[in-house]
Amino acid sequence: MPWLRISMDCARADVEPLLQFLDRLGADSVSIVARGDGALYSDDPAAPEYWRQSRLQALFPIDAEPDILIACLRNRLGTARAESLCIDELDDQDWSLSGRIGLEPLLFGEQLSICPSWVAAPPDRRVLTLDPGLGFGTGSHPTTALCLDWLSARDLRGSVLVDYGCGSGILGLSAVLLGAAEAWLVDIDAQALEACRVNAERNLLLDRVRFLSPGAAPDRPADLLVANILLNPLLDLAPHFSRLVRPGASLALSGLLATQAGDCLAAYDPWFSMGSMTFRNEWALVQGRRRSAASAD
Template sequence: MAWLQISFVVERDCVPLLEAALENAGALATTLGDAADEPQLEPPLGTTPLWRRVRLTALYPDQPQVLATALALSRSLAAHLGVKPQIERIEDRIWEQTWRDDFEPARFGRRLWICPQGQSADDPDAVVVELDPGLAFGTGRHPTTALCLRWLDGADLVEKTVIDYGCGSGVLAIAALRLGAIHAVAVDHDLQALEATRANAEHNGVADRLFACPPEEVPEGPADLLLANILAGPLVELAARLAALVRAEGRLAVSGILHDQSAQIMAAYAPWFRLDKPRTANEWVLVSGCRKQS
């Protein structure tokens, strides 16, 4: 089966009516994307902001009557909006497998590898985490996750306890366990992320040493290491909370920080930590440090 995909690039004020029109014409799905490289890094809680320029894409089944209606509507909308739609025919594929075209084993640091399930690392000394892209963020492909994975590869983790705050897929907690940590707590407010973390831990043989929970259920008692790959705003707000979760002389690594936000993050954590020189990858930064004695 084939599909017809119709895309418009429009100002955000046009999106609600355009989306409704395309759906009324039989679209099976519509998606919104950034049309002008304008990232939304920290939207307010409970909001779904749109970019100033939005790419709206509608997908239609390859059926003559539906296609005729969709194409006629597209021509009418194009004339009204003054924008030209992009129309393409897409052959059907096994969509859940298409990600494998771009997702290959990758090394982070000296010995840590993230591999798709069923693939192996070309390294006899590799410590492997098997992970497929899923509903939760975190495969190591984003620079902030890569920074954290490289930091973990160089950390002393043997017999240590770890907290992964904002765990997403659980990749950092699972990597820590595979590198020698004795126990990990994976924390996220998103129930899908916790579900994905538990499934990934089971697949990697570390489920018996990992506890996944929402923030209000974090066990008492500080950990030896804490990682938080979230965003600058929440990192500042959580500074005292995260500091309290790290034992004296324990280690902290936080990322999800843009370069021009690093000074703010370091100032927020300096009361509790002796901070290292920040690590960078492209425009992203990882801040780490050692917990001061009380």
Template sequence: MPWLQAHLEVEKSRAPLVELLFEQLGALSVTLADARDQPMLEPPPGAMPLWRNTRVTGLFDGGTDADHLRARIDEALNRENSRRLTLEILEDQAWERAWLDHFQPMRFGTGLWICPTGCPLDEPDATLIHLDPGLAFGTGTHPTTALCLEWLDGANLTDRTVIDFGCGSGILAIAALKLGAARAVAVDHDPQALMATRSNAERNGVLERLETLSSEEFRPQQADVVLANILANVLIELAPLIRSLVRPGGDLVLSGILRNQAEDVAHAYDADVDLHPPVHRDEWVRLEGRRR
């Protein structure tokens, strides 16, 4: 089966946003590269510099509708950026298996581990999630997902209910269930994401406690914990809905937010959520709080 590859050249300040966008649109992998042959000097410790002009490349399933993908990118970005999008067809290769060969076990917090299916892990006290990403976003490798997993590892989830709003591969809902949550609802607009979520939930033995719903099927309900790892502009647009999903006294966790977007997102939620100071990872931010 062939594959569809999308390339978009952007200024470096926009690259993290486009990286997350491609992954949330179903990219199997996303890579960043120099678009203009700019020399890169050795960065200082802890720095993660990008080229001034960065090419973001996303690899998508060959069955992806190219016109639909272009339209979705147009919706999320202004035309000045999206008009530089190029799409190409790649011949069949075992891209997913090759990617998984480089996907090593990862720990989040003190005891939560994400591992490729079939990969052994000598951690007897670990909470272990076996994951094949399929064609949906969410393996733990992206900072936004890692921020949410770290929060889950430190939370008391025993017998609580969870909504994973924008579930991608279902990794957050599955992690919550494996950490003691009684029930989870995973919501996404992408049918491939819901398929990947159900497959991963079955692989991890939690499918019977998980409900998957498309955005059109979902009817607002309240939960003890609401997780929303989606783009900042969507978090702001849907703030009234997402806030309403958290029961009074419940926890709200928001991610997919760049540092310079955190204040605007926080302002959309602080009317009835007591937010803690932002937690940072690279260029990304997690906001968390408790509904009054």
């Protein structure tokens, strides 16, 4: 299936705001490639590194309205910076090749690495092979990195984990690599579940994952749940999440701006004992434990 590709140049400081804006416009995926000097740079050691000048390439469904998208981006970028905007059609094979520039293995905790298939895997790591594609999640976005750091810091051996809004399956598959007995991958998007299936098969993990629609009722409660989505669905899903996990189960929620974390904590407090928050740039992860049935329900 062809896709609508919109490309634009931007400075390092504009990458994160533009990624958020493109997501709100409905981009299915965005790649970042270097322009000019290939050196990565960041003022803050804790912040993601980007090139001083980058080119963003965003994919939209072929039936998107290009005039509206371009108008929104021109308004967001301003007249001078909008001169770099261009739009064309791209098929899936071209997209997979264009995303290879500048990608390196990503490391999380002491054990985990997320690595594209064409890059040599780092030694002495549990490696999840994951290529950029149409399922959201390659580990580079701060919220995904927050979730992967959270998983890497836990003893997952023998546990069952729910990855709700799984996208590419990166969180659930990583959990299995780190010792979880099983991951339940949940998404409303059939294309995302198919991407999960492909990624699970490539990493020889297919026998340790289950693919579920949001309305499915598992036959037993899980030990952990992680969801990297957006604030409004997280608020709506709090009662449902409480039914998916056992008392004492661990919970991690991201996809949140730091300014939204308080609202999320309050929404989950009736069912979960909410604990500390973790931040990366303007993004947050909140965590908690499922209260006992007697105290919560």
